[in-house]
Amino acid sequence: MSDHYTFExxxxxxxxxxxxxxxxxxxxxxxxxxxxxxxIDSFGKYDYSRSLxxxxxxxxxxxxxxxxxxxxxxxxxxxxxxSTAFLLLSQGDHVVITEDVYGGTYRMVTTVLNRFGIExxxxxxxxxxxxxxxxxxxxxxxYVETPSNPTLKVTDIQAVSALAKKHHAWTFVDNTFLTPAxxxxxxxxADIVLHSATKFLSGHSDxxxxxxxxxxxxxxxxxxxxxxxxxxVLGVQDCWLLLRGIKTLHVRMKHSSGSAFTIANYLNNxxxxxxxxxxxxxxxxxxxIQKEQASSPGAVFSFELHTEEAMRTFVSNxxxxxxxxxxxxxxxxxxxxxKMSHAAMGPIARQERGITDALLRLSVGLENPExxxxxFDQALKKTAELQII
Ligand SMILES: *Cc1c(COP(=O)(O)O)cnc(C)c1O
Numbered sequence: 152m153s154d155h156y157t158f159e160x161x162x163x164x165x166x167x168x169x170x171x172x173x174x175x176x177x178x179x180x181x182x183x184x185x186x187x188x189x190x191i192d193s194f195g196k197y198d199y200s201r202s203l204x205x206x207x208x209x210x211x212x213x214x215x216x217x218x219x220x221x222x223x224x225x226x227x228x229x230x231x232x233x234s235t236a237f238l239l240l241s242q243g244d245h246v247v248i249t250e251d252v253y254g255g256t257y258r259m260v261t262t263v264l265n266r267f268g269i270e271x272x273x274x275x276x277x278x279x280x281x282x283x284x285x286x287x288x289x290x291x292x293x294y295v296e297t298p299s300n301p302t303l304k305v306t307d308i309q310a311v312s313a314l315a316k317k318h319h320a321w322t323f324v325d326n327t328f329l330t331p332a333x334x335x336x337x338x339x340x341a342d343i344v345l346h347s348a349t350k351f352l353s354g355h356s357d358x359x360x361x362x363x364x365x366x367x368x369x370x371x372x373x374x375x376x377x378x379x380x381x382x383x384v385l386g387v388q389d390c391w392l393l394l395r396g397i398k399t400l401h402v403r404m405k406h407s408s409g410s411a412f413t414i415a416n417y418l419n420n421x422x423x424x425x426x427x428x429x430x431x432x433x434x435x436x437x438x439x440i441q442k443e444q445a446s447s448p449g450a451v452f453s454f455e456l457h458t459e460e461a462m463r464t465f466v467s468n469x470x471x472x473x474x475x476x477x478x479x480x481x482x483x484x485x486x487x488x489x490k491m492s493h494a495a496m497g498p499i500a501r502q503e504r505g506i507t508d509a510l511l512r513l514s515v516g517l518e519n520p521e522x523x524x525x526x527f528d529q530a531l532k533k534t535a536e537l538q539i540i
Contacts, residue, residue, distance in 0.1 A: 167394070233345050253300050276311060418527070
């Protein structure tokens with residue numbers, strides 16, 4: 152319906168702009184778990200809400216359109232979406248997976264899927280030679296997360312998808328960090344896009360949700376079958392909150408990524424900061440790829456202080472961001488990957504990935520960036536004082 156409009160307009164003016172039954176300018180929350188059937192021989196479109204529910208269907212159609220896919224699926228969490236997608240695999244299959252994958256996905260692959268005979272190899276996905284070397288005859292999935300968490304490495308989605316196709320494997324891309332507002336992996340050759348919709352898509356730190364989107368009809372059929380079989384579907388209240396969050400996705404991503412650029416540059420020039428990981432810097436190793444495949448470097452970056460003690464002083468003095476797990480909200484969120492998102496990873500695996508004990512991750516919210524800089528400035532002054540004493 153809305154193919155010729157731009158992304159931001161499509162967020163508002165799509166098939167679910169109003170309810171055709173009443174004209175209501177908000178998708179109705181349909182609580183019914185079951186649906187009356189008119190006769191014994193032909194059932195209606197809806198029969199039981201795990202299989203299909205009108206409110207969930209609305210958010211699934213909206214995300215499918217935004218990702219330029221054909222079919223969307225809503226799950227009870229990002230991990231439910233990711234885990235259900237992994238159910239496409241069978242015993243004896245193999246996954247090539249990015250080494251700095253989200254902690255929960257790492258846990259799923261290394262401690263759960265392995266018990267079902269699904270093997271994996273971690274690789275640096277930015278090294279295409281290493282990716283190809285890791286592919287085995289039984290490889291079914293190349294699993295990408297870009298930019299990666301928390302060191303913001305950028306994977307060339309088009310190149311990895313081409314490799315996957317050559318070896319008859321699927322490409323899964325976790326698009327949580329950028330959302331379709333900034334990056335559309337299906338258009339770059341990916342087979343499944345996965346989201347923790349808990350983050351930017353919902354955007355207000357008040358929903359746990361997951362989404363998957365595909366383009367291919369046969370794959371859509373298989374994933375739909377698994378969504379219904381496994382049953383980790385998103386509840387209707389949360390579907391509604393997610394639909395509401397998505398309406399402001401564009402303005403939120405625009406403001407937050409603009410601020411992230413300003414703040415990352417400020418930190419990069421600060422003597423108390425050892426290193427900033429941000430794909431918006433021209434000297435970022437994959438700056439060019441990021442620029443080609445996404446319309447912005449996004450609103451999340453990481454930075455390392457000189458010592459763990461300095462990091463602790465900074466965190467205890469900073470006032471504005473909430474100090475919490477998660478990202479992608481209206482309020483800025485500061486997190487400590489070593490003990491939060493990557494706690495499921497052992498200390499050696501963390502060190503190998505650059506997730507040091509002095510590394511912090513910032514998800515920039517909708518505050519005025521100058522206020523955030525002012526706040527960071529006073530906290531970094533305390534850090535500097537500590538070193539003089
Ligand atoms: C949060 C997150 C997940 C997991 O999503 P949940 O909604 O917490 O289950 C997966 N991938 C990335 C990149 C995330 O940030």
